[in-house]
């Protein structure tokens with residue numbers, strides 16, 4: 001498999017450092033609020049990476065942490081007059097609820113920062129002993145950036161460039177030796193949570209927790225997160241771990257792109273963010289997942305409801321094909337019409353292309369494209385009078401369903417029974433349309449009665465009335481069925 005490595009800015013062949021086992025660490029959320037679709041994207045991307053690595057036969061140890069102590073958590077707790085631990089717990093649970101809906105597999109290890117306080121303090125002590133860090137009178141501990149020559153290599157920024165950014169942020173009151181230095185340990189202010197330490201009552205800085213939580217797995221095969229984490233978070237993690245343990249932190253650095261709204265980064269400060277729950281009010285979780293996978297993970301993805309509608313339409317086409325294939329497989333009599341050899345060959349190549357897409361830097365957009373090619377292929381057979389019920393097509397239909405299992409496993413989509421999918425979709429579309437469900441149900445019942453009484457004038461009139469409301473009624477041998485226009 002080829003994987004893009006941020007550290008080298010190149011696609012490289014992925015080979016695990018230890019035989020067949022992959023250690024992958026992804027920076028998790030700070031548990032102070034509901035997850036937005038930027039979090040969903042990162043979770044879905046790394047979920048597909050884990051799934052694909054497992055498909056390739058690797059044993060994957062997937063570690064994703066929770067930041068459960070942080071200024072934002074403390075602020076929220078203070079504003080809501082709650083306990084900071086309770087705030088953290090609330091949003092960790094919310095993360096699990098949302099991610100389960102999106103079919104994101106749980107990580108194998110989900111360490112929390114506050115469970116690693118002794119290890120965090122040990123790293124601080126080691127770094128101080130090695131002159132890579134220093135405590136201040138106020139009880140903070142800072143990492144001495146200029147003591148680590150590799151600092152800036154991940155973000156590919158020079159010290160001068162970083163100085164320009166740092167001097168704007170640095171407060172003159174801070175007792176730092178250098179504006180570039182960053183906090184490993186922070187003295188707790190009055191009323192803040194804190195732990196006893198050699199430097200007084202304090203709590204960990206943000207970056208150090210990941211160095212502590214990943215320390216038993218070094219070197220990691222893959223360290224991941226969103227592109228916004230490259231600097232300073234990952235640069236700092238890398239410096240701390242390398243300086244403390246004299247080992248590289250990670251072989252591959254993998255970063256996913258932003259979710260944008262109208263080509264602007266989605267963020268809380270811009271007020272343009274959407275939570276996962278906002279979206280799932282009106283769309284199936286699978287549709288959001290499908291949408292997020294429809295772009296290459298390193299490209300920015302532009303969020304809009306039109307784009308979600310587009311993803312939903314694509315899903316419908318695939319589910320329709322699954323439904324049609326399952327239906328035609330109920331055929332009792334198959335004919336012996338042969339399929340042209342070049343067509344059979346085309347069918348074989350299509351599935352290889354699906355696998356190759358994921359092997360090429362996890363190109364899920366391409367992989368979805370290959371699924372569509374296969375859908376188009378079976379649709380072509382289904383529409384061909386001579387081939388529809390040929391034994392050769394029967395074999396392809398069966399293979400189509402086998403391939404579906406692989407798509408489900410690797411991409412985590414298309415899990416629903418097609419009938420279930422269309423039923424659920426109808427309900428959610430109805431909700432979106434803000435039509436009156438009770439009124440529609442009543443009209444449908446009246447129409448069914450009229451039809452059974454053979455009063456076709458009334459049933460046609462009701463049909464027209466429903467159509468005006470945007471509801472299309474279809475009659476089948478099983479009774480009337482309906483959908484939104």
Ligand SMILES: [Zn+2]
Pocket residue numbers: 026027028210233237
């Ligand atoms: Zn981290």
